[in-house]
Amino acid sequence: MEQDTGMFTVHQTIGTVLCCKCGILMQPNAANMCANCLRSEVDITEGLQKHVIIIHCPECDTYLQPPRTWIRAQLESKELLTFCVKRLKNLNKVRLVHAEFIWTEPHSKRIKVKLRVQKEVLNGAILEQAYTVEYVVQDQMCESCSRVQANPDQWVAAVQLRQHVSHRRTFFYLEQLILKHDAAKHAIRITQMEHGIDFFFNNRSHGVKFVEFVGKVAPINSRHDKQLVSHDSKSNNYNYKYTFSVEISPICREDLICLPPKVSNGLGNLGPLVICSKVSNSIALLDPLNLRQSYLDGDQYFRTSFKSLLTSRQLVEYIVLDIEPISEVVIGGSKYVSADAQVARVSDFGKNDTIFNIRTHLGHLLNPGDYALGYDLHGANANDIELDKYRGLIIPEVILVKKSYEEKRQKKRGKPRAWKLKSLNMEVDNNAVKGRDNEEKMNSEYEQFMRDLEENPDLRFNLSLYRNKEYQPSEMASVTDGEDVPNVPLDELLADLDLSDVEVEDGDGDDMRE
Structure with missing residues (x-):
């Protein structure tokens, strides 16, 4: 050490003393002993655990944190290291400096952790020492896994999703949302039914949480019930099975709707003929003639509970002969252009010269020569009670819904896509899919869902x-x-x-x- 006094430099050195036990030179400390002699005199790891038994569930890969908490941790992860250190008793008597894993065979059922600790000994001297703790892993299934293994049908809460329509497009979309947000991670079983999907949980709170998730992504009406399974009158314990019945609105995207007069008045005289442009936790309704849009949430819809006038299964293909844009408007981030168009049914080619002069909201997409899908109200037999309530209503002959790419897709038929979707691990109910016709229908609907994702960026915005x-x-x-x-x-x-x-x-x- 050097000290500058301004005139000259004074060199200082740290003195050394002899160890009082072995006599070697050492820097002085409070005990006047070298480190080796201190370790021989004092063992700071005495009283600390060297062997610990931990409980591991092989089914769900979790570890028991007493008394009843199960945590998930991978081998040699920070979570597992924290769990192992917390299991040690009397560790608060020393200061933990460092902890790390010592590699062991994964199948050995042994986890070794090397710890380095410090403690004040003999008149204030700080001693640091390393030691190894061996954890013996014992396999034991947790309570939930034991219940499932004993009886897979032993569920506590069941959520029954239903939508009474002739297709499964809504459930294809809902399946992707569930996968992205991992909403069904607590489900012990998922079953595909004829008009929906059943989810089974071993905890009522998991079922409630799942119903809340569905209510955030779709307009629903839910009710619940419970059934007594068993009870113990001495301890006053009751076991129930809970059933949540969730009905999804039958209004789907691209459906043509005739609004009831009460609903139309409540929405500022919208429509009454409107198109469902989007379905989330609310239903977006678009008037294709004047480009007005409004929304209905689940509660508002189920108070009136109207049905679609025509669905996407009744779409007819038209060819655009001429189109002239009129006005442009942006609604909810989507651009619509009102235009006057001349269209003709593709099926009429070679049979007649019927041409329809219509107003459409697809002026930003359509050009002369393009194909479009729409509803043929000129030749449709619409027996709707709500439609009869409007006297003097002028019904347009054609309402176009979307641009058609069917002719151009013929060249790509059979070719694989550059992308794919994941699917839930579902069991199929025996009554849900019967026969070859039902299976082909579902495959056709899934292919249409894939095409909708390609055509509509807004539809795939929330999916993976x-x-x-x-x-x-x-x-x-x-x-x-x-x-x-x-x-x-x-x-x-x-x-x-x-x-x-x-x-x-x-x-x-x-x-x-x-």
Whole structure:
């Protein structure tokens, strides 16, 4: 050590003393002993646990944090290290400096942790020492897993989702939302029924939470009931089974609706003929003639509970002969252009020269020669009670709903997509899918749902789409497929990672992944 006094520099050195026990030179401390002699005299790890038994559930891969909490942790993770350190008793008598895992065979049922601790000994001297704690892992199923293994049908809460329509498009969309938000992670079983899906939980709170999630993404009407299973009169314990019946609004996107007079007046004389442009926790209604839009939430709808006049299954294909834009408006981030158009049914070609002069809200999408899907009110036999309540109502001959790409998709038929969707692990009820016709119908509806995702960016905004590893783009694809066919941009796709991908990437040094 040097000290500058201004005139000259004084050199200072730290003195050394002899250890009072072994006699070696050492820097002085409160005990006047070297570190080796201190360790031989004092063991600061005495009284600390060296062997601990921890309980592990092999079914759900969780560890028991006494008395009844089960936590999830991977091997050699920070969560598992924290769990192991907290299981040690009397660790508050020393100061923990460092903790790390010592590698053991994964199947050995042993976890070893090396700890480094400090403690003040012999007149204030600080001694640091390392020791190893061995944790013996004992397998024991948690209460929920034991209940499921004993009887898989032993559920506590059941949520029955139902929608009384002729297709399953709503459930395809709802399935993707459930997967993205992991809303069904506590479900012990999922069953596909004829008009919906059943979710079974081993806890009532999980069922309530799931119903709340569905209510945030779809207009629903729910009610619940409970049934007494058993009770103990001595301890006053009662066991119930809870059933939640959730009805989803039958109004779907692209449906044509005739609003009841009371609803139309409540929405500022909207319609009465409107199109359902979007369904979330509320129903978006668009008047295609004047581009007015309004919303109905689930409670408002189920107070009146009207039905669709025509559904997407009754759409007819038209060809646009001429179109002239009139005005433009942006509603909820979507642009609509009101236009006068001349259209003709594709099925009339070669049979008659019937042409319809109509007003449409698709002036921003359609050009002469394009195809569009719409509702044929000129030839439809609409027996709707609400429609009869409007006297002197002028019904348009055609209401267009969306642009059609069917002709251009013929060239791409049978070719794989560059993206894919995940699906829930569902059991199929014996009465839900019977026969080949029902299976083909469901496959056709799923294909239509995939096309809707390609055509509508707003529809896939809240979903997770993944890259298809089996997709191999060809050089002729861009030439033969056509440029006007909508598709999902690659930057919207997520990589579907698994452990095999990571191992191959680490081994080959190639960070490219499909």
